[in-house]
Amino acid sequence: MYRSYVMICGGPNCTLLAGRQEKLAEEFEVQLKLAGLRKEVQVMRGGCLGLCSSGPNVAVFPEGTIYSHVHVEDVAEIVSEHLLKGGRVDRLLYNENEATSTVRSLEETEFYKKQLRIALRNCGVIDPQNIDEYIARDGYAALEKCLTELTPDEVIQIVLDSGLRGRGGAGFPTGLKWRFASGERGQVQKYVCCNADEGDPGAFMDRSVLEGDPHSIIEAMAIAGYAIGASQGYIYVRAEYPIAVKHLQIALEQARSYGLLGEDIFGTGFSFDLEIKLGAGAFVCGEETALMTSIEGKRGEPRPRPPFPAVKGLFQRPTILNNVETYANICPIILRGAEWFSSIGSEKSKGTKVFALGGRIQNTGLVEVPMGTTLRTIVEEIGGGIPHGEKFKAAQTGGPSGGCIPAEHIDTPIDYDNLAAIGTMMGSGGLIVMDEDTCMVDIAKFFLEFTVDESCGKCTPCRVGTKRLLELLTKITEGRGTMEDLDRIEELAAFIKSNSLCGLGQTAPNPVLSTLRYFREEYREHILEKRCPAGVCKDLLTYSIDPVKCRGCTICAQNCPADAIKGSVKNPHKIDTSKCIKCGSCYEKCRFGAVIRG
Incomplete structure (x- = not known):
């Protein structure tokens, strides 16, 4: 029987670098032996704690203290200050987001308060190899x-x-x-x-x-x-x-x-x-x-x-x-x-659901919530909101088989029937959060590209239909689309859904249809104005320099790979649009906000 247990998270992010979990475990063993604590503290190689954005994570039980971004050189301090002296290593304590103070245990985190771990009950708690x-x-x-x-x-x-x-x-x-x-x-x-x-x-x-x-x-x-x-x-x-x-x-x-x-x-x-x-x-x-x-x-x-x-x-x-x-x-x-079990969740969707929470969200990670929990709760409370004060735009559920939930439906209780009613699906549990810098046409294209690559090719509606659908989306993102293309997309999507052999083809048009349903105006802007409002679709971008804001520092010209920016020191610069490859380097490097992307 040990007085303390050190659980080293073995989640995907915490083990991103080869052998990260094992290296931390070995160093804890060494430092515990040096401190004379080897018989009092057990080192455990656990599963995913869910706190992926802060990994590598180490939890100390029974108190449940979480240390984040732990490296091998930090281990000696944790052993000395926490396990030997009974204190804490404040600089390593898990911090949910920059606006809040650090928390000292799992129970204190907003990340865990609204969760109910049934499927994940043992993950990060036991040694899976024992x-x-x-x-x-x-x-x-x-x-x-x-x-x-x-x-x-x-x-x-x-x-x-x-x-x-x-x-x-x-x-x-x-x-x-x-x-x-x-x-x-x-x-x-x-x-x-x-x-x-x-x-x-x-x-x-x-x-x-x-x-x-x-x-x-x-x-x-x-x-x-x-x-x-x-x-x-x-x-x-x-x-x-x-x-x-x-x-x-x-x-x-x-x-x-x-x-x-x-x-x-x-x-x-x-x-x-x-x-x-x-x-x-x-x-x-x-x-x-x-x-x-x-x-x-x-x-x-x-x-x-x-x-x-x-x-x-x-x-x-x-x-x-x-x-x-x-x-x-x-x-x-x-x-x-x-x-x-049936007392948990909503009327027709019982129990909990595990989600892989990713995208433009503060606390990416693995979460398990009761069915019927609203998207707002997941995004704002568990996920910690959108970074850098950006606004929530949509969330994609169900991956390539699902659809998007727009901001107007952020208070939708998430269960099978509610998601189906707004044009998406639960799927296996991927939940990708998007902010206002996301182009919904590009998102639909991304998921469709994935489906086209993964189609087995056995049935014609999926093998050929998804390719034709992707061609229409590509045409729109390149500024060659017409309003008639939107009608073609909807007609083709309906055919693919009703005639494909299996669920891959039957659900492939979902990301396209849901973005068309909620973000049709964004498609119109791509087609009629030849403009991507999110500034994502490269072929629709233009870069220019505001002569009033430009200080003539030459940083943009020095970083332009196409030599498309001309101007002398301390004088306004100009972009030669015929040479510009729209890489965005000038926009990213300018310190004075002089480069305009439109």
């Missing part, structure tokens, strides 16, 4: 309860009554999916699959759970196997997540050695095992039939439905597929009851 720490926090108790106290049908009913819906995007009731696949137990080979092939730009929710709490997914999949009568499962994880894969491999070996996977689990006669399958990062493999085709060793392409996977899935056998976050909710539901 099964005993997971067991100490009720790990595998839910599996034991299911196998010794509940029938498979009772397990499914609990999941149904909880109101848990799939967290991968579509929001299909999890218990209903399990029930569809539950027939003929023991007579037909069945499979349980986990979609850990997280592909949305900027999303790292599933990665963080796998890296910080892998046993929660293994236990939940075993429960799912018991519920539907499956003896084999597959975790389909992207190969670009090496730490997640490593932690899963360790967790699987530990679970087998403890008799929690394999034959005759808990002496009940139930047998279940898991295998990891690595994906190659194809976005289309997030679609369930494409994922299963990939597991089978074939090219990851979607199949027509019906038949649905619950009837004919992996290897043409009944299969259920849920994503990482969905499984991460299963064990708490079993242990605490369906009524507890």
Whole structure:
């Protein structure tokens, strides 16, 4: 038993530089030994604490003190002042934003006050490579309860009554999916699959759970196997997540050695095992039939439905597929009851949702909030608002499959139905915040470029239609668009949505349609005025120099790569627009605000 625990965050940002977590851990071990504290303080390599904008982060428990931007050279001071003398290292204390004072513990942070961590309950709290720490926090108790106290049908009913819906995007009731696949137990080979092939730009929710709490997914999949009568499962994880894969491999070996996977689990006669399958990062493999085709060793392409996977899935056998976050909710539901879980959230969207909060926001990171929390709460309170006093313009939910929420809807409670009503979707949980310097036409183009690259090409509406849609958007951003192009975009988008084979194509036009719905005037300005109001679309930009403000310092001319700026010292300069390549260097370097971008 230790008096203190040093938890070194292992989130994506905190481990951005190779070996950052390990180097900090090794230095803590050295300094603790020098201070004679090695038997009193335990160093732990944990999962993501969620505070990504301030990493590398180190938390000291039981007090919950957070130190941010910690480097190896800071470790000796933390050991000496905090762990030895009982004080604090004030210069390293986590500071939520520049306008507030530093906070001393997790509970004091605005970042955590409005959160409710269910799926992320163990991330940053336990060592993900130590099964005993997971067991100490009720790990595998839910599996034991299911196998010794509940029938498979009772397990499914609990999941149904909880109101848990799939967290991968579509929001299909999890218990209903399990029930569809539950027939003929023991007579037909069945499979349980986990979609850990997280592909949305900027999303790292599933990665963080796998890296910080892998046993929660293994236990939940075993429960799912018991519920539907499956003896084999597959975790389909992207190969670009090496730490997640490593932690899963360790967790699987530990679970087998403890008799929690394999034959005759808990002496009940139930047998279940898991295998990891690595994906190659194809976005289309997030679609369930494409994922299963990939597991089978074939090219990851979607199949027509019906038949649905619950009837004919992996290897043409009944299969259920849920994503990482969905499984991460299963064990708490079993242990605490369906009524507890259904009391959280909104009427038709129960529980919590994990978001990867990014973009133009003060506190980027991983957050988990009850369904029905407003976007304003997430952006202004948890996220700390927009940096540099800029105004909120929109937020993109659902990544390439979703749409934008404009400022007029910032008080919308976020759940499945409310988002659908305003033209977007929950998606897997990416939440990108944008300020007034964001061009919405360019944003739509960005997500569509991603979808075009990731299309498997199997169906013509997606393979060809998305390319034609991208061509129209490119035309507008280059100043060649016409008002008729907007009608063409809407007509083509409707065709793609209604005729594509799978969800990738069916949702590809969403970012375009939502930006057209709420920011149509911005499209008009691009077309009619040949102007990008946000100053983003390079082909529509012009640069000039205000002769009154120009001091003739020559900084702009010295930094111009095209030699397009002429003028003598202490005299106003001019830009030769025929030479200007619109790089923006002059605009960025001018100290007197003399360069005008329009």
